[in-house]
Amino acid sequence: MADVNRVGTGTASRQRRRRSEAGTKMTPVPFTDLAAMAGEVWPSVERDYLACLLGAAYIGGPAVTSFEEEWAAYCGADYAVGVANGTDALELTLTALGIGRGDEVVVPANTFIATAAAVVRAGADPRFADVSDDTLLITPGTLTEAITPRTRAVIVVHLFGQVPDMAGILDVAAKMGICVIEDAAQAHGAEWDGRRAGSFGDAACFSFYPAKNLGAFGDGGAVVTSQADLADRVRTLANHGRSHGASHYEHTYVGTNSRLDTLQAVLLSGKLAFLDAWTQRRIVLAARYREVLSGTGLRHTGVASQARHAYHLFVVRVAGRDAVRVELARRGIESGVHYPVPCHWQPPLRRFADRPLPATEQAAGELLSLPMFPHLTDCQVDFVGEALSDILQGMTVDPEFIDVQ
Numbered sequence: 278m279a280d281v282n283r284v285g286t287g288t289a290s291r292q293r294r295r296r297s298e299a300g301t302k303m304t305p306v307p308f309t310d311l312a313a314m315a316g317e318v319w320p321s322v323e324r325d326y327l328a329c330l331l332g333a334a335y336i337g338g339p340a341v342t343s344f345e346e347e348w349a350a351y352c353g354a355d356y357a358v359g360v361a362n363g364t365d366a367l368e369l370t371l372t373a374l375g376i377g378r379g380d381e382v383v384v385p386a387n388t389f390i391a392t393a394a395a396v397v398r399a400g401a402d403p404r405f406a407d408v409s410d411d412t413l414l415i416t417p418g419t420l421t422e423a424i425t426p427r428t429r430a431v432i433v434v435h436l437f438g439q440v441p442d443m444a445g446i447l448d449v450a451a452k453m454g455i456c457v458i459e460d461a462a463q464a465h466g467a468e469w470d471g472r473r474a475g476s477f478g479d480a481a482c483f484s485f486y487p488a489k490n491l492g493a494f495g496d497g498g499a500v501v502t503s504q505a506d507l508a509d510r511v512r513t514l515a516n517h518g519r520s521h522g523a524s525h526y527e528h529t530y531v532g533t534n535s536r537l538d539t540l541q542a543v544l545l546s547g548k549l550a551f552l553d554a555w556t557q558r559r560i561v562l563a564a565r566y567r568e569v570l571s572g573t574g575l576r577h578t579g580v581a582s583q584a585r586h587a588y589h590l591f592v593v594r595v596a597g598r599d600a601v602r603v604e605l606a607r608r609g610i611e612s613g614v615h616y617p618v619p620c621h622w623q624p625p626l627r628r629f630a631d632r633p634l635p636a637t638e639q640a641a642g643e644l645l646s647l648p649m650f651p652h653l654t655d656c657q658v659d660f661v662g663e664a665l666s667d668i669l670q671g672m673t674v675d676p677e678f679i680d681v682q
């Protein structure tokens with residue numbers, strides 16, 4: 278095991294310490310920079326945003342419709358329904374598919390809790406699947422293992438921005454007669470075999486939470502699908518159960534209030550014009566991280582040749598993770614952990630944990646997310662990469678325990 282107390286004793290560390298002693302100011306590296314993205318987009322949306330704000334156009338209207346059309350087209354699907362957040366997108370999709378009490382939905386356990394919580398809130402039971410130790414994504418094999426006679430659907434999570442082997446997963450789902458829902462909250466613009474996230478499943482659920490690759494000035498989400506009746510049911514459920522064309526006080530179902538605000542739609546339309554360039558920049562930054570970290574013995578893992586990774590997060594795996602984070606923070610570098618506790622170990626979901634999930638459980642103690650956002654500079658990546666290399670040198674970590682993804 279690594280000696281986690283021996284950190285930061287390498288040559289680079291000594292050099293930096295000398296620089297800092299000589300009075301060089303250390304610039305902090307944030308985990309993300311939402312203000313930089315807002316600043317870049319604002320000039321192109323200012324006029325429409327203010328017109329909407331001052332014209333009191335707050336709910337629905339042409340701005341929402343036009344963002345929905347743009348987003349569906351971008352994803353390669355026929356319909357998008359704007360909703361209040363990604364969690365609602367998942368719950369509404371399950372309900373609209375008729376999935377509820379007595380049903381089981383396969384979900385990976387290494388995801389944000391919203392994926393599994395949506396299943397419980399829809400009235401069904403999550404059935405946790407393990408993931409590939411290499412990509413940390415669900416595979417056709419781990420999906421097959423998890424399916425039982427009660428399984429009605431799988432929620433495939435495009436974790437960190439990578440779409441898993443969708444050809445294999447769709448094949449298993451078709452054979453077993455279950456629905457496929459993509460949790461694409463982290464995967465705007467990601468691709469598998471040239472097809473975009475959002476175009477594979479019966480439906481795909483997106484989050485526009487501010488820190489996402491396409492983020493709003495608050496919460497937002499969308500359900501994307503090419504099934505007209507499914508899109509219609511989601512829209513009805515999200516709008517107090519009002520069917521298409523019904524008057525304000527006519528309700529077909531007991532629904533809820535989960536709509537994408539008009540102001541958010543205006544901003545998201547503006548940001549969409551930047552998404553491809555921002556994703557490309559994330560890809561370049563990820564390649565640079567790998568290069569800077571390549572001398573450390575870190576093992577690169579898990580980007581399939583068919584995948585275009587959108588790098589919502591850049592995640593490395595390292596033993597002694599918590600000590601490494603402390604040392605990074607001491608050098609002014611923010612980091613994150615996605616996710617320290619897998620869903621099947623979360624207290625409200627433990628009752629659904631029926632077997633060990635070795636790859637998921639092993640990863641949970643090692644995952645470390647490094648700063649990743651389009652406005653991160655090359656110098657900042659070099660600084661983070663060199664700091665990490667330096668810290669690891671001091672830790673004498675067995676390279677077998679370290680993984681870069």
Ligand SMILES: Cc1ncc(COP(=O)(O)O)c(C=O)c1O
Pocket residue numbers: 362363364365388389391392434460462463483484485486496497498
């Ligand atoms: C994988 C995943 N699923 C679902 C969600 C939920 O999205 P929201 O925060 O918009 O409800 C998130 C957001 O963090 C997520 O990362």
